[in-house]
Amino acid sequence: MKTLNKTILYGLYLDDEVLMDAVREIREEGNEIWDVFTPFPVHGLDPILGLKESRIHIAGFVYGMFGTITAFSFMTWVFTRDWPIIFGGKPYFSVPSFIPITFEFTVLMAAVGMVITFYLVCGLGPGVTNPYLDPRITDDHFCIAFDVTGKSKDEVEALRGLLQKTHAAETNIKDI
C-alpha cells in the first residue's frame, strides 16, 4: 500500500518512558523526527516533540457560542413572535426554561463541531486509507519514525545507530 511515496526508517520501543527519553535525546542532537506513534496518548510527549498546543479548543469555544446563540435566539423567536404558547402559566419570554435546551445545544455543537474539525484537519474519515508502519504500534509498541526519502545510506545508518543507542528494540525501513 503506497500512498505517501515516502521511505520511512523507524525504531520500535517497548516502554513509553524509554520512548520519551529517546525522543528527548534524538532531538537534542538536532535530528528531525518525522512522527511518533503510540498505542495510547502519552502525557507530555507533545512539548518534547516541539509540537504547538492544539487550537481545537478555540474552535470548540466558537462552536459552543454558536450553539448558545442559536438555541437561545431561536427559542426566543419561536415563543415570543412565531408561535407564542403559555407553558405552566409562565410568560412567553421566560429565560429559566430556555436554559436547559441552550446548554444542551451548546454542548452538542461544541462536541460535534470539534469532532468534524479534528477529522478534517487530520485527513481522517470513512473511506480514507491509512498507511501503517507496523501493526504492533496499535498494541504495545512505541515508534519513532524518520523520513529518509532520498537520503544516502550513511545518513540512514547514522539514524539507525541513534535509534539503537536509545534502546530501540527493533529498527526497520518501509516504503509507504
Add this chain to the structure above:
Amino acid sequence: MGAHHHNQPIQDNSQFVFTGKLKLFTIALIIVGAASLALTYFTGSEHAHIRFWTNLLHNSVFFTGIAFASLFFIATHTVAWGGWQTIFKRIPEAMMMFLPIGIILLGLVALAVSLDAEGTDFLYLWSDEEALKNDRLIIHKSSFLNPFNYLLTLVVIGIWTLFALAIRRLSIQQDGDRTLRKKNYEKIHMWSAIFLPIAGFSSAYAIWQWVMSVDPHWYSTLFAWYATVSVWVSAICIIYLLILFLQTRGHLQYFTKEHTHDLGKYVFGFSVFWTYLWFSQFMLIWYANNGEETQYFFLRFEQFRPVFFLNLIINFVIPFLSLMMNSAKRAKGTLGFMAGLVLLGHWLDYYQMIKPGVWYNWGHAQHAKHEHKHEGDHKHEGDHKHEGDHKHEGDHIHEGDAHKGNHKEHSDTYKLNSDNNAKAVLTDFQTPKEKEQKDDLKNLALDSAKVKTDTAHHAHDSTTHDHDHGTAGTNGHDHGNDDHAKGHDEHAHAAHDHGPSFVMGIHFPGLYELGTMIGFLGLFLFVTFSFLERASLMPKNDPYVDESKNHHVWYDL
C-alpha cells in the same frame, strides 16, 4: 519524569513556624471579629439581635463547613488512591482541626436557641412558642425541628472530629517511622472509606438543622448538596491561598504548575457544579410554582436582589469565563485572585441562605405584634382593619415582603383546613398571584372546553374555534402582565407601610458582617497555623510522596 527537578536541586523548607508576628496578626483579626460581633449586638437598633445571631450562625456554619470539606478532601483523595495532593495534604489536615472549634461555636448557637435567648425565635421560627401553637407546618415538623435535634448536630461534628483526629494522627505517625509507610496508609484508607458515607448523610442532617430550617416552611431535597458544594469550593480556595502564602516563606517548593492546574480545575469544575445545583433547585421550584416553595426565591429575588445576582456573578459567571482557559488555571496570579473572589462569593452564598429567612421571620413577628397592639388600643378600628386585611388579603400576603402575612392570618388559614389535609394546607400556602394564575388557566381550560362544545355543535365553524382559542390565550397573558404591574405597586406600598426596604447588614453585608468574617477567618487561620506547625509540611513516608513531587512536570520543559 521530573527531569526538571533532577537538574536543579530544590530547596524546600518543610518545617513551618508560626512566628510571633503571624500570631499577632491572626489574633488582631480575631479581635476585629469579636469587636464586630459585640458592636452588632449593642447597636441598639431593632434589628441588632437578629443581625448578631445570623452573623454568628453564618460564619460558624461556613468555617465549620470548610473544616468538614478539608476532611472530605483528604478522605476522597485517599479512597481514590490519589497521589498528586500528598505534598500539600498537611494543609487540609491542619484545616480540619477547626472542627472542635465548630462544636464550640455552633454549641453557642444551640445553647442560645435552647435557652430561648432574645432574637433566636426569629433565627429559628420552630423554636418560637407562638409558632409552635399556631403554625401547622411547624407543628408538623416539630419532631425533627426542635432544640434536641439541633443539639444532635454537635454530636455530628464530634463524629467528624474523631475521624479527623484519627486520620491526622496516623498520617503524622508515619513521619517518624518508615515501617508504618504502608500500614498507616492502609489504615487512613479504611478510616476514609468509613467516613465518606457517614459524611454524606450526616452533613445533610446538619445543614438542614443549621441553615435550611431558617426557612421552616420551605424545604428542598437538593439543598444539602448545594450547601456542601459551596463549602467544598471554599475549602479548595483556602487551600490554594495557603499554598501561595507558604510558598512565599520557602515552603512547598515542590508545588508546581501541574498542582496549580489541578486545583484550578477543581475551582473551575466545582464552580460549574455549584451552579448546576443552584439552577436545578431554582428551576424546579420556579417551574412547579408552589407557593410554599417559591416563597424562598421570591423573598430573595424581590428584597435581596443585589445579593441574589452578585452570588451568581461571583460564583459562576466570573470563574466560568476567566478560568475556562488552560493558561488561566495554571497561572498563580489569576488562580490566586479567583480563589479569593470565589471564597468571598461562597461566603455571600451562605449569607443569602440565612439572612433573608431570618428577616422574614422577624418581619412576620413585628407585623403580628403591631396588629395585636392596634386591635387592643382601638377595638373598633382594629376590627375595621381586620376587615380591610381580608379585603386585600389576596394581594397582600405574598409579594414577598417580610412584614406581610402574620400569625393571625396563618392561624385563620389553618382553622379553615382543620381536616388536616396536607394538600389543602399546601394550597393555602400558594400566593394569591399564583392562585390567580391558576384560575386563569382554569378559565382558559373552561373556555376551550366551551369552545369544544361549541365546535361540536357547529362542526363546520372551525375558524371561530381558532379565533376564540387565540383570544383566550392572549387575554390570559395580558392579565398576567397587569397582575405583575399591580404586584410592583403593592410591593412599593407595603415597603412604605411596614418599614424600610433596605437595611444595611440585612439586605447587604455591612461593615460588621465583613468584620465578623475577618474575625472568623483569623480564628480559622490561627487554628490552621497552630496545627501546621506541629508536623512536617512534607509528609516523609507517605507512599505517594514521590509521585506527588514529580506530578508530571512536562509543560515546564
